Amino acid sequence: MAQIKFIRKIALFFLILIILDLSLGQVFNYMSVHSKGGYVAHHNHIIDKTHEDILIFGSSRAIHHYNPEIISKDLNMTCYNAGQDGNGIILFYGWWKLISQRYFPKLIIYDVTPEFDLQKNDNHKYIGWLKELYDREPIPEIFEAVDNTERVKMLSRTYRYNSKFQQIAADYFHPIYKVKGNGFLPLNGVLDTMRIAKSKTENRIQFDSLKINYLAKFIEEVGESQIVFVHSPIWYGLDTAKLQPIKELCAKNNVPFFDYSNDSEFVHNNDLFKDGAHLNAKGADAFTAKFVGDLKRKSFLRGASKK
Amino acid sequence: MIYNSFSFIIIYPFIFLLYYLIPAKFRRTRNGFLLVTSYLLYLNWKPVYALILFGVTLITFYGAKLLEKSNNHRKLVLNVSVFFTILPLLFFKYFNFANEIIFQVLSFLGVRFNLVGLNWAVPIGISFFTFQALGYLWDVYYKKIKSEKDFFVYSLFVSFFPSILSGPINKASLILPQLHNLRKQFDYPKVVVGLKYLLWGMFMKTVVADRAGLYVDTILPNYMNYTGITCMVAVFFYAVQIYADFAGYSLMAIGVGKTLGFELTENFRRPYFSFSVTDFWRRWHISLSIWLKDYVYIPLGGSRCSKPRNYLNILITFLVSGIWHGANWTFIIWGLLHGFFQVIEKMLGQQKCNYNWFGKTIKIVVTFVLVSFAWIFFRMPTLSSALGVIKRIFDVSLPKTIYTGSITIFSFMLLGTMILFIKDSADEFLPNKLKFFNNSNVIVRWLSYIACMISIMLAGVFSADQFIYANF
Numbered sequence: 001m002a003q004i005k006f007i008r009k010i011a012l013f014f015l016i017l018i019i020l021d022l023s024l025g026q027v028f029n030y031m032s033v034h035s036k037g038g039y040v041a042h043h044n045h046i047i048d049k050t051h052e053d054i055l056i057f058g059s060s061r062a063i064h065h066y067n068p069e070i071i072s073k074d075l076n077m078t079c080y081n082a083g084q085d086g087n088g089i090i091l092f093y094g095w096w097k098l099i100s101q102r103y104f105p106k107l108i109i110y111d112v113t114p115e116f117d118l119q120k121n122d123n124h125k126y127i128g129w130l131k132e133l134y135d136r137e138p139i140p141e142i143f144e145a146v147d148n149t150e151r152v153k154m155l156s157r158t159y160r161y162n163s164k165f166q167q168i169a170a171d172y173f174h175p176i177y178k179v180k181g182n183g184f185l186p187l188n189g190v191l192d193t194m195r196i197a198k199s200k201t202e203n204r205i206q207f208d209s210l211k212i213n214y215l216a217k218f219i220e221e222v223g224e225s226q227i228v229f230v231h232s233p234i235w236y237g238l239d240t241a242k243l244q245p246i247k248e249l250c251a252k253n254n255v256p257f258f259d260y261s262n263d264s265e266f267v268h269n270n271d272l273f274k275d276g277a278h279l280n281a282k283g284a285d286a287f288t289a290k291f292v293g294d295l296k297r298k299s300f301l302r303g304a305s306k307k
Numbered sequence: 308m309i310y311n312s313f314s315f316i317i318i319y320p321f322i323f324l325l326y327y328l329i330p331a332k333f334r335r336t337r338n339g340f341l342l343v344t345s346y347l348l349y350l351n352w353k354p355v356y357a358l359i360l361f362g363v364t365l366i367t368f369y370g371a372k373l374l375e376k377s378n379n380h381r382k383l384v385l386n387v388s389v390f391f392t393i394l395p396l397l398f399f400k401y402f403n404f405a406n407e408i409i410f411q412v413l414s415f416l417g418v419r420f421n422l423v424g425l426n427w428a429v430p431i432g433i434s435f436f437t438f439q440a441l442g443y444l445w446d447v448y449y450k451k452i453k454s455e456k457d458f459f460v461y462s463l464f465v466s467f468f469p470s471i472l473s474g475p476i477n478k479a480s481l482i483l484p485q486l487h488n489l490r491k492q493f494d495y496p497k498v499v500v501g502l503k504y505l506l507w508g509m510f511m512k513t514v515v516a517d518r519a520g521l522y523v524d525t526i527l528p529n530y531m532n533y534t535g536i537t538c539m540v541a542v543f544f545y546a547v548q549i550y551a552d553f554a555g556y557s558l559m560a561i562g563v564g565k566t567l568g569f570e571l572t573e574n575f576r577r578p579y580f581s582f583s584v585t586d587f588w589r590r591w592h593i594s595l596s597i598w599l600k601d602y603v604y605i606p607l608g609g610s611r612c613s614k615p616r617n618y619l620n621i622l623i624t625f626l627v628s629g630i631w632h633g634a635n636w637t638f639i640i641w642g643l644l645h646g647f648f649q650v651i652e653k654m655l656g657q658q659k660c661n662y663n664w665f666g667k668t669i670k671i672v673v674t675f676v677l678v679s680f681a682w683i684f685f686r687m688p689t690l691s692s693a694l695g696v697i698k699r700i701f702d703v704s705l706p707k708t709i710y711t712g713s714i715t716i717f718s719f720m721l722l723g724t725m726i727l728f729i730k731d732s733a734d735e736f737l738p739n740k741l742k743f744f745n746n747s748n749v750i751v752r753w754l755s756y757i758a759c760m761i762s763i764m765l766a767g768v769f770s771a772d773q774f775i776y777a778n779f
Binding site: 002003005006013016017020021024124149152153156158159161162163165166167170176276 | 498769
């Protein structure tokens with residue numbers, strides 16, 4: 001009978017698919033755990049091996065803007081830059097929950113990017129690097145909050161490496177990106193005027209309650225660590241209305257917020273930028289030194305502790 | 308229902324199972340089930356807009372009945388029915404555009420005052436189901452078909468869930484007989500073909516279109532920050548994106564139809580292998596092209612008139628096509644450009660291709676470039692931004708560099724495009740030699756299915772909200 005033949009073939013198709021799915025999942029998991037360098041090894045290090053006094057979180061603007069060498073030297077504390085391109089609080093909250101199962105650093109520096117940390121947009125992209133960590137608690141809760149259908153998608157082992165498998169394979173066989181020992185990725189070169197012709201203007205800023213809620217949870221759950229929020233310099237300058245929710249959160253929780261978004265030393269200073277959103281190596285060093293100076297003036301750091 | 312959405316993957320197997328649990332001899336029950344399902348899915352989006360769908364169904368159903376009965380006032384009945392059918396579409400889709408034009412004219416005349424604009428979402432699929440219902444009305448008027456007697460069958464024709472969102476715009480003469488006839492209890496070969504369509508459509512949408520979209524959506528909205536070559540590459544990838552998006556959607560819609568035993572109108576036939584813009588419109592959004600030919604071009608006089616009048620008919624037809632796609636000057640320019648290209652082809656006798664393979668290749672490339680150029684107006688939100696992109700592409704003073712973003716992501720996009728190109732080339736030039744899903748060797752066939760499915764799981768983008776054409 002046609003129906004029986006159909007059911008048999010569909011069942012066979014899914015059986016083959018499940019076997020392949022599980023096998024590929026295992027292969028990618030092995031490559032991810034044993035990656036030789038690049039972003040994947042960088043992430044593994046952040047989650048399972050960091051022990052530094054200071055951790056820096058934030059998007060590409062964190063990874064390119066904060067030089068841990070300067071911070072370590074000036075504050076006499078070890079420091080690691082745990083920034084990640086194109087990401088925000090949803091990823092970093094997940095990472096923090098895993099890190100805090102091991103230890104609490106003395107200080108967390110969180111560089112805020114309104115687009116990734118405060119404004120409304122598609123949150124699926126921020127759980128990309130959390131997919132392979134789905135088996136570890138409390139990561140599934142984050143997926144549930146972003147999209148409750150994700151927990152069903154996560155039944156597929158292959159899907160956990162969706163859009164990331166090429167990076168995992170590259171970092172296993174031949175890492176393309178060279179992440180330094182302290183996580184910092186300085187941008188060399190000077191500002192390309194092509195890429196600063198015009199910044200995007202938004203008529204109406206829509207904030208994302210999910211992101212703001214995770215920022216609030218992050219502040220609540222830093223435990224023995226201290227946290228400061230920063231908006232590092234941007235070539236264009238910034239409409240500070242975009243920072244309103246984080247300013248309010250910081251004020252409410254008595255957390256320092258350092259705003260360099262319209263700092264005249266940096267705004268429109270072509271020598272210090274690689275592009276409209278990112279400082280170059282020279283700019284990063286200048287900014288880090290200035291920020292550490294301001295941080296010292298606050299002089300509120302306590303001792304660190306280990307679990 | 309969005310075919311790449313998770314809700315579709317969850318809901319559809321239930322619809323499929325329940326449908327086939329109804330014995331084929333209970334044709335009305337099967338139709339009733341599909342009608343209820345179609346309305347439930349539509350209600351799921353914005354309940355109140357189902358009233359518009361129902362209203363359009365009522366007007367065209369009774370309008371057609373009246374048309375058949377009346378002898379003396381047929382034209383009047385037709386015009387009144389068409390007016391009330393098209394009214395919601397005009398109201399929701401074109402109110403703000405008309406408002407803006409009136410405002411500008413009033414400003415120019417110095418009698419400027421504010422008219423309140425609409426801030427409502429356009430009912431999903433309104434352009435598609437309105438055109439499908441209008442086509443039925445005109446077919447009855449031209450006596451190509453008899454009016455439908457069964458209101459429930461007609462309601463299902465207008466609201467049929469596989470095609471309501473973004474077409475294909477089906478002809479009543481294709482669908483109504485299928486709804487009246489007893490369908491097979493389970494048409495195994497058709498269901499298998501339907502699933503193949505679904506699988507390949509899903510690949511086109513999630514792996515090719517949405518991945519190209521990640522690049523295009525980075526460049527074109529911020530074109531002023533990128534080099535001319537980067538903008539040009541983004542425009543070509545937009546051509547890939549919109550094809551993979553819309554043809555992928557259409558394949559999925561037709562595939563879903565087939566799994567339920569229905570044949571829907573073919574909507575795409577490898578359009579980027581067209582050797583002229585005229586040929587392009589025989590391969591791109593075929594159901595809309597047929598609709599425009601039957602209900603706009605031919606009633607205007609078609610080609611059976613003087614040459615200048617024929618050229619004007621082509622321009623008017625593609626002006627209507629532009630307006631149908633959206634209430635914006637950019638769509639009007641896009642439509643007129645396509646009309647203009649075809650008029651030039653007709654003047655130069657270049658609609659057909661009598662050249663050897665080299666000449667044909669040149670014509671295919673030129674057509675692709677012309678069509679891609681027109682896509683700039685289709686993609687950009689305003690005329691000034693479209694002109695900005697064009698200016699940037701032709702600005703020779705800019706650096707000759709290409710922005711690729713992440714090289715791993717960019718290479719992924721290239722790979723997806725290459726796979727699509729190879730598949731389409733095989734179907735176009737070697738239809739009986741290079742087969743994947745239809746290979747006679749069961750191993751090749753199954754390997755193709757599995758590879759396609761694994762590619763979707765590994766490389767598919769599942770967070771894209773909509774199909775591009777769902778906006779129209």
